[in-house]
Amino acid sequence: ILQSNPSSLYYFCSFLQAVTFHTDLGDLKIELFCERTPKACENFLALCASGFYNGCVFHRNIKGFMVQTGDPTGTGKGGTSIWGRKFEDEFSEHLKHNVRGVVSMANSGPNTNGSQFFFTYAKQPHLDMKYTIFGKIIDGLETLDELEKLPVNEKTFRPITDTRIKDVTIHANPFAG
Template sequence: MKYRVTWRRVVSMLLCGVMLAGGVTGCGKKEASLSEEKIINYDMPAEGEKIVELNIKDYGTVKIRLFAEECPKAVENFLGLVEQKYYDELIFHRVVKDFVIQGGDPKGNGTGGESMWGTGFKQEISSKLCHFEGALAYAVASDKLNNSQFYIVTGTTVTEQTFEQLKAYGKTYSDQVKQMYYEHGGQPYLDGDYTVFGQVIEGLDICKKINDVAVDSKSKPKEQVTIESMKVTEYHAQ
């Protein structure tokens, strides 16, 4: 099975008239009132909170906040794999311009990877977390189960036309979330379909630099982009 996240599938569904049942007023929770929710992607970690440092060869370090309260199993799995050094020396095997950079596959071709438990686990989709630029989420195969593969949203400009298209098929957003997408960019088409469980808090420029690399016809970088290491550390405000 190939683990991937794709805007083409989502857009194709919309254009072909496949109804997205219910309204999505948060970022994935259907038929919820966003006025009751607080979008937390850009809330900074508490002092001493666990974060992950992603060290990318020849590029630098990306720091990521994880949202354990919203996605406990997703975060437990990611931290467990990091502690096992599972991701060390793996590559970003898929890079799609203005969309995502994707990694976490030991096979390096999008077909491998497993969770810390050896089997896939159910998605944890929170209405408080959106696919803004810098969001960290799990890529899934056709079984819709999370394993080890992840992606970071590199985003694109979001316009009112984006939301009009989504609204036409039953997917709606509050003014608050729209404004955040206008400000930060991202991929609202993906909301509700994938588990967002983290957010880049430092090093987004590195992710965007990787997003600019030359790729082949399968979106694989022509020159390897390697995860030198990942480690769990504590957040301390500078």
């Protein structure tokens, strides 16, 4: 039902609280903050359900900072939201880049969210109220460790070897297998 009607995801968002990315290096299970960032979560879940992220590479990887993905072109310049345009930021004083594994929308300035997102490798308080936080890794930090170890081009921060999201599982319950 979700793949045939992604718009129904907004209604069911409060029940769909977790997704697992199956990557070349292992799994990353993410708890979503649908109540605090409903638009970002609706967009993210619909893109997950449609297979949009399947095959996306981690195209930017800065040790100690973050790793970015969500661009089907693999360039860091592509991707769009489910609405076919950029969408507004959603900030909450309760959501901070205060731990390893925070998941945020990547953007090129205020209200320019699309499909790209990143995982933090450490606290990044300078990102608070500038990037929409919509989740956190709840399982698979060892996979995040492996991503952080990938050798990169020192000028572009692109991993030397393409590492991809193979596919995504959407969970109705964050404790589901």
